[in-house]
Amino acid sequence: MSNTCFWSIIFTGGFFMNTRVLNILKNITSLELQQKKSHKFCEDLPSKAINANLSKQANTRVLNNFFFRNRDIYISKHNRFADYPNHTHTFLEMNYMLHGSATEIVDGKELILNAGDLLLLDIGSKHAIKALGEDDILINILFREQTISINFLSDLMRNNSVLYDFLLSHTVSNTSSQKDFLLFPKKHGSEIKETIEHIIDEYFLKRDFSNSIIKSYLSILLTQLVREYPLSNNKHSSKQQKLIIEILKTVSEKYKTITLQQLADHYSYSENYLSNLFKREAGKTFSEILTQERLIQAHNLISSTTMPVTIVMEQVGISNKTFFYKKYKQFYHSTPGKDRETLDI
Incomplete structure (x- = not known):
């Protein structure tokens, strides 16, 4: 040796x-x-x-x-x-x-x-x-x-x-x-x-x-x-906490199309009740969590592929370009363009 x-x-x-x-x-x-x-x-x-x-x-x-x-x-x-x-x-x-x-x-x-x-x-x-x-x-x-x-x-x-x-x-x-x-x-x-x-x-x-x-x-x-x-x-864990975990998993699997109304219908709650419950248990609104998951998935695509940003947006379920860029910068303190510059390909 x-x-x-x-x-x-x-x-x-x-x-x-x-x-x-x-x-x-x-x-x-x-x-x-x-x-x-x-x-x-x-x-x-x-x-x-x-x-x-x-x-x-x-x-x-x-x-x-x-x-x-x-x-x-x-x-x-x-x-x-x-x-x-x-x-x-x-x-x-x-x-x-x-x-x-x-x-x-x-x-x-x-x-x-x-x-x-x-x-x-x-x-x-x-x-x-x-x-x-x-x-x-x-x-x-x-x-x-x-x-x-x-x-x-x-x-x-x-x-x-x-x-x-x-x-x-x-x-x-x-x-x-x-x-x-x-x-x-x-x-x-x-x-x-x-x-x-x-x-x-x-x-x-x-x-x-x-x-x-x-x-x-x-x-x-x-x-x-x-x-x-x-x-x-x-x-x-309480019944409510277990429900939130189930919802989070659904968000992770169906982030492109899932809506709060679909979840409310599935669990037999009113949309308003489920919205308040989610905010109380998760600390953020359903919309904030959904947007967060979409941004994470978008960032993964931006940093690992050459897929155009417009296609990335479509893949994660965001259609408003202004909204996407604004939220992306708030979340990552960067822009898709800057993050794409670091792509190792």
Whole structure:
């Protein structure tokens, strides 16, 4: 066995990550070198990545959607050798401990991450990270709730998982009472480690179709987390909540043509009653949820095919071009044209 292969096994626990990616991650960057000499935090972000107004209100750094200008998922290595200050963000974040260990303070609670551990952080979760040593490699995986479709969440619901509730709170509800993080400790024989490291490889190698492959891997990763860390906390869901889940699944399957009146007729309710019930249980109106699912499906087509936007609109059930562009920009903070520019074909 070559020294390179042996080092890869020691570093990753068995999965052969690309040697070039491993070298990139282990290499000490110029910013890390500054921090190693001073043991003080050096700013690693441009000013436009930090929301000044929200930071002032929250009395802490608030990182915004700057990271998603040309991609759906943003991945980086956490800079070593200095404490990272308390901060929060307007997106979901995963911290994966590739090697070594790290100490994080999340909403005042100290957490220790060891190699193979994964921490999922809520939107708005405040956290700081103690200085990492040279052998500590922490990977940040950032993604927005817009990348999670209702179809995907409905599938997770079948497992009655804690992760489903965590993600659902950002996709269809604003009334979550959950804690602001989920910690998934390493499991021996788990497929999760291999999936994450495939994501890391794809991101840093920048090969053709990498954005689409990473999005697919993220869905696989989230599903694997549900399978390996189930928690049946929905057994006592109310009749109304179960009805909303059924409606969400119908929306995910028939988003092109489904209407609230059709659903009301199917469940023998008046349209007005079902509309109010849906808003109360889901936190958004039926129209908002339907439009959201159509936009997610449209974005998938725009970012993975060369299909004209007018055809994409037709495929997802939106006929008003002005409405489509307005809602698309509100939801993705981008335009179909800009997202099409990043298509890897």
